[in-house]
Amino acid sequence: MTDSPQKSHKPATKAVTSGRRSEWTGAVVNPPVWRASTHLYESVADLRSGSSANQDGQFFYGRRGSPTQWSLAEALTEMEPGAAGTMLYPSGVAAIACALLAVLKPGDEVLLTDSSYDPSRSYADAFLKRMGVTARYYDPQIGADVATLFSDKTKAILLESPGSLTFEVQDVPAICKASKDAGIVSLLDNTWATSRYFPAITHGVDISIVAATKYIVGHSDVMMGAATTHEKYWTRLRRTAQQLGQVVSPDDAYLAARGLRTLEVRLKQHEQSALAIAHWLKERPEVGKVLHPALPDCPGHEIWKRDFDGSSGLFSFVLSNGDEQSRAVFIDALTFFGIGYSWGGFESLALPVDPGKYRTATDWTMKGALVRLNIGLEDPDDLIADLAKAFEHYNNVLL
Numbered sequence: 001m002t003d004s005p006q007k008s009h010k011p012a013t014k015a016v017t018s019g020r021r022s023e024w025t026g027a028v029v030n031p032p033v034w035r036a037s038t039h040l041y042e043s044v045a046d047l048r049s050g051s052s053a054n055q056d057g058q059f060f061y062g063r064r065g066s067p068t069q070w071s072l073a074e075a076l077t078e079m080e081p082g083a084a085g086t087m088l089y090p091s092g093v094a095a096i097a098c099a100l101l102a103v104l105k106p107g108d109e110v111l112l113t114d115s116s117y118d119p120s121r122s123y124a125d126a127f128l129k130r131m132g133v134t135a136r137y138y139d140p141q142i143g144a145d146v147a148t149l150f151s152d153k154t155k156a157i158l159l160e161s162p163g164s165l166t167f168e169v170q171d172v173p174a175i176c177k178a179s180k181d182a183g184i185v186s187l188l189d190n191t192w193a194t195s196r197y198f199p200a201i202t203h204g205v206d207i208s209i210v211a212a213t214k215y216i217v218g219h220s221d222v223m224m225g226a227a228t229t230h231e232k233y234w235t236r237l238r239r240t241a242q243q244l245g246q247v248v249s250p251d252d253a254y255l256a257a258r259g260l261r262t263l264e265v266r267l268k269q270h271e272q273s274a275l276a277i278a279h280w281l282k283e284r285p286e287v288g289k290v291l292h293p294a295l296p297d298c299p300g301h302e303i304w305k306r307d308f309d310g311s312s313g314l315f316s317f318v319l320s321n322g323d324e325q326s327r328a329v330f331i332d333a334l335t336f337f338g339i340g341y342s343w344g345g346f347e348s349l350a351l352p353v354d355p356g357k358y359r360t361a362t363d364w365t366m367k368g369a370l371v372r373l374n375i376g377l378e379d380p381d382d383l384i385a386d387l388a389k390a391f392e393h394y395n396n397v398l399l
């Protein structure tokens with residue numbers, strides 16, 4: 001086996017082969033868990049020759065990781081065409097926070113899509129503000145017109161496509177081109193699609209971020225974030241993460257790498273089941289819009305068709321006559337759908353979501369109550385039967 005997959009290999013092949021250097025795996029298939037704080041040197045001369053400027057992939061000190069973390073980071077880099085490197089963080093929020101810190105300084109301004117994940121907003125509105133950075137929000141559908149919002153102080157822009165509650169698909173290439181022309185760094189929260197369904201750097205993104213907690217880990221048992229970037233920002237991203245003391249445990253890296261190997265088959269099944277359920281919901285009399293990027297109801301659907309290689313398992317739909325109470329009756333009546341926030345695992349979830357509470361640059365005018373579904377790996381027929389039963393309860397309450 002070669003140590004590194006060829007650039008021309010298909011994504012499924014890369015997901016299996018990437019990061020499995022023989023010096024990290026030895027004779028076994030999965031890179032073992034290397035637990036270490038101290039890395040030992042052969043001699044004082046050897047210690048002296050190791051420097052704090054060592055690249056990853058060389059022993060230095062526990063905080064810089066070990067083969068378990070390097071292997072995962074290298075795999076994520078190889079799976080993102082155009083990437084120079086990946087930093088790992090103990091959560092998706094940490095990845096977003098540290099990546100923004102790497103490119104902002106006091107006096108700067110950052111633009112965030114109004115569809116941003118709420119903790120990204122809190123970080124910008126509270127923490128970055130304290131650091132003297134101003135946050136401004138923009139309409140996710142703005143496209144190339146984003147250039148009209150730029151000021152001399154604008155230094156970074158955060159995109160999230162699709163939004164994880166409302167699923168607007170952004171014109172990432174247009175926004176990133178306008179940003180690049182103005183010398184502004186673009187960062188994308190790519191958790192929904194991952195590099196598999198949206199190779200971000202080839203679409204113009206500078207720093208692509210995922211909550212690996214979701215599809216990379218895939219089994220709802222580890223928190224992790226990753227930021228992947230091209231040559232220009234790689235050193236800055238890496239140094240900032242190191243200065244902030246960011247490190248993930250080898251056990252967590254091991255589990256994330258294990259998840260990564262099956263990403264392809266999981267994503268395909270999430271996609272297929274979610275599409276079947278979204279189309280079924282679309283025909284239900286109780287349901288208004290189905291906000292799934294692969295369905296025409298979804299704002300930015302045409303852009304999704306143009307730019308994405310697939311769709312994943314998370315989407316929302318509107319209970320047209322629903323309110324807080326009837327929506328709760330619907331969700332509580334579900335058997336296979338757990339009620340919880342973190343998605344991307346093998347189990348289905350349902351969540352009441354209220355995007356109007358978070359927005360500042362745009363209004364959320366959709367009538368009815370929104371439900372977000374994470375479609376897991378159960379048989380979609382069972383999930384549909386479960387939803388049908390919950391609609392019966394819901395209709396009885398409305399009567």
Ligand SMILES: *Cc1c(COP(=O)(O)O)cnc(C)c1O
Nearest residue numbers: 091092093117164191211213224
């Ligand atoms: C969950 C999530 C995050 C944060 O990830 P954590 O690992 O939970 O910190 C960021 N962005 C999106 C879109 C998410 O769904």
